Amino acid sequence: MTDLATAPANSPSDTDITDWDRDHNLHPWATTDSWRTDDYMRINTAKGIYVWDSTGKKFIDGPGGMWCVQIGYGRQDMADAIAKQVMEMPYASPWSSTSEPAAILARKIAEMTPGDLDTVFFTTGGSTAVDTALRTVQFYNNRLGRPEKKLIMAREKGYHGSTYLASSVTGKERFNTKYDNASDLVRFLPDVNPYGRPEGTTLDQWCDQKVADMEALIEREGADNIGAFIAEPILCSGGVIVPPPGYHKRTLDLCRKHDILYISDEVVTGFGRLGHWFASEEVFDIVPDMITCAKGLTSGYLPLGACIMSNALMKRMEDPTGEEVFYNGYTYTGHPVSCAAALKNIEIMEDEDILGHVQRVTPHFQDRLKAIGEKFDIVGDVRGMGLLGCIECRPDLPQDTFDAHLKFGAKLDMACEEMGLMLRPFGNMAVFSPPLIISKEEIDDMFDIMEAGLEKLSAEYN
Numbered sequence: 001m002t003d004l005a006t007a008p009a010n011s012p013s014d015t016d017i018t019d020w021d022r023d024h025n026l027h028p029w030a031t032t033d034s035w036r037t038d039d040y041m042r043i044n045t046a047k048g049i050y051v052w053d054s055t056g057k058k059f060i061d062g063p064g065g066m067w068c069v070q071i072g073y074g075r076q077d078m079a080d081a082i083a084k085q086v087m088e089m090p091y092a093s094p095w096s097s098t099s100e101p102a103a104i105l106a107r108k109i110a111e112m113t114p115g116d117l118d119t120v121f122f123t124t125g126g127s128t129a130v131d132t133a134l135r136t137v138q139f140y141n142n143r144l145g146r147p148e149k150k151l152i153m154a155r156e157k158g159y160h161g162s163t164y165l166a167s168s169v170t171g172k173e174r175f176n177t178k179y180d181n182a183s184d185l186v187r188f189l190p191d192v193n194p195y196g197r198p199e200g201t202t203l204d205q206w207c208d209q210k211v212a213d214m215e216a217l218i219e220r221e222g223a224d225n226i227g228a229f230i231a232e233p234i235l236c237s238g239g240v241i242v243p244p245p246g247y248h249k250r251t252l253d254l255c256r257k258h259d260i261l262y263i264s265d266e267v268v269t270g271f272g273r274l275g276h277w278f279a280s281e282e283v284f285d286i287v288p289d290m291i292t293c294a295k296g297l298t299s300g301y302l303p304l305g306a307c308i309m310s311n312a313l314m315k316r317m318e319d320p321t322g323e324e325v326f327y328n329g330y331t332y333t334g335h336p337v338s339c340a341a342a343l344k345n346i347e348i349m350e351d352e353d354i355l356g357h358v359q360r361v362t363p364h365f366q367d368r369l370k371a372i373g374e375k376f377d378i379v380g381d382v383r384g385m386g387l388l389g390c391i392e393c394r395p396d397l398p399q400d401t402f403d404a405h406l407k408f409g410a411k412l413d414m415a416c417e418e419m420g421l422m423l424r425p426f427g428n429m430a431v432f433s434p435p436l437i438i439s440k441e442e443i444d445d446m447f448d449i450m451e452a453g454l455e456k457l458s459a460e461y462n
C-alpha cells in the first residue's frame, strides 16, 4: 500500500498511477488473490478504432471498449456536443423537471424501436435498465391484481448486469459467486448454444428442443406464476451464442400465449452492432414488450441506458384514480449531458450511414472468422453475427494444454496484444466486437493478427 500521508498530491508519475490504481481502485471482476497485485493496462489516448497504452504502444480495440464504442474514439463533434450541454445546463432533476435533450432523445428512440414501444425510461446503464424492466414486471402484475405472476424465465449463459435483480437473472457464472441472488424469483432455461448439441441433431431439431424446454418450464411452474422471459437476442457475454433460427419467434409466441411479458435485452445488440438500430424485429422478427439498451446508445462517451416499454404495457399499468406511483428512478435518470451525447451519437451514425457500413462489411468480417474455424485444429467453434465474433477452443484438448490458469482466451489475447490487437478473453473463448466504423482493411489487420496468434498457440500445443 502506498502511504497516503506522503504520496505526492499532484503531477503523479507513471509508477504513482500504477501504485494508486492497484492500492485503491477496485476493478470489476477482480480476483481476490490478485486484486492487490494486478497491474491493469493503462490506456492514455484513443482515436478511431485504436487505443494507445502508457508506453505508447498502439492496439486495435477488438472489444470496442466493452461492446460499446460504435462511432470510434476521439470525435471532436461528440466533445463539442457534450461541452455545449455542460455549459448550457448540466443537470435537471427528473422528478420535478425535464430537459430538451431528454425529451428529444426519448422521441427519437420511440421512432427507432419496433412496434408500439414508444415509452422510454432512462437509466444510468444496462444493469439499471434491466432492473427497471424487471421491476416493471412486478409493478404490472401487482397493478393487475395477480401478485403471484412474478417468476422470471432466464437462460443459462445469459448476462444481464450487476445490480441485485439483473445479476439474479444472469445465468453466467451463477454457481461461482459468493453473492446471494433473488433465486426464488428466477427459473433458468438450459443452454441454447447450437455448438455442442448432441451429434446428429439438426438445427431445427435443436430449436424444437429449446422451445420444448420453455414449454416444460411453463407447464412445471404454471403460467399464472410466470411474469416474464428475459433474453439477449444473442448471448454476448456467454460467448456470442446465436440461438437456432426460429427460436426467437417461437419463444415470443409461447410467451404471448401465456400472457408472459417478453424483455429483449439489447444492451449489446442495440445501436448498430448487427447493422440495425435494434435487432429484435429487423434481425429476429420479434416485437417484444420491453427492450433494454445502453452501451452503444452513447458509444460509451457517457453513461446512459434505457428501458423502452410498449404502449400496450403502459396502457395496462394505467390507474384511473391516479393514486399508483411508479416508484422507480435515479438521480441521473435522463441526465441532460448523457442524453445530448446520445443524440449526437445517433446523428453521427445517421449522417455517416454507419448501419449501412456495418451491413456492407459484415460478410467480410464473418468470412474471415469462418476461415479461422476451418484453418486451425485447436479451434473448436467460431461464431458470430454482424460485427460480433467469438473463437472457442476445441473442448477435447487436455485442460492444461495452454496453461491451467490462463486458459485459451487469455493466451490468445496475450499473443495478439504483443502484435497490437486487444481481444476479450472468456475462459476457453476470445470474443471481439470492434468499433462499428472499422474499415475492410482494418478488419483484415485484425484477423491477420488473430491468425498469427493462433499459429503461435498451435505451435505451442503441437
Ligand code: PLP
Pocket (backbone or CB within 6 Å): 125, 126, 127, 128, 130, 159, 160, 161, 162, 232, 236, 237, 265, 266, 267, 268, 294, 295
Ligand atoms: N445486459 C447485457 C446484455 C450486457 O451485456 C450488459 C453488460 O455487458 C448489461 C446488461 C449490463 O450493462 P452495464 O454494465 O452497463 O450495467
